[in-house]
Amino acid sequence: MRIGIDLGGTKIEAIALDRDGAIRARRRVPAPRGDYAATLTALRDLAQAVQSEAGATGPIGVGIPGTISPATGLIKNANSVWLIGHPLDRDLADATGRPVRLANDANCFALSEASDGAGAGHAVVFGAILGTGCGSGIVVDGRALTGPNAIAGEWGHNPLPWPQPDELPGPLCYCGKRGCQETFLSGTGLERDFREQTGRDLNGAAIVAASEAGDAQAEAALQRYEHRLARGLATILNVVDPDVVVLGGGLSNLERLYRNVPKLWGAFVFSDTVSTPLVKNRHGDSSGVRGAAWLWPPE
Incomplete structure (x- = not known):
């Protein structure tokens, strides 16, 4: 049994996942905002609740909107800013008495879809989340890449490639730079563009x-x-050349993307042919929490 927790900005969801990938228990609560201690308590209580419902204990995996700094062991790059600077994995392990692994929520999404979702059976899976923000994860042979700086997959904070004149210098991103892909490819980016162009x-x-x-x-x-x-995905194909690209987040429900984007990216991919499939996620909103549980593979 493995416990997966998806720590979002508005909700926290937890599941108990058995070795075959079946969900044995599920709970969801509103996420405390601006309060680290309350967040830690909510995580502890949810883990205990799903363990009790499932009738078994297990290690805990948590997907967070940020990552752990390899230099300090503390949370960094979290848009839930009250997590920054805290040793969340160690604090949760102390609070629950269970082993805890943390990963970026986009990595959890990609790991879920690579394990038993739309990317199952592929060696290299690129998972992109197109929602309130724009994140991604890369899974190779069943393991999420993190890198020595714990920033592998930070696709959204690269500049939009091959920019058009009217796309420069680009909107200001919360990271402090202009023209990040997140400001164009997130749901809020689509809404901003429409508002600026039409009023x-x-x-x-x-x-x-x-x-x-x-x-x-x-x-x-x-x-x-x-x-x-x-254009944004073409850079991924040029650098990573994944076996499959899986989309998640609210905009992944836009069916026209799967027809139109592959017709466009060939002009920017450095290849005479592009056979990479662009597919919709299989697990929907559950991908993040399932991927958090998959941080502990079945033994």
């Missing part, structure tokens, strides 16, 4: 609905988004 304030779902109803401005926004996503 209309619609969320992502409304933009899609407007396009399907024949709204030319909404259709143009989605075409700009697809071209940007194609």
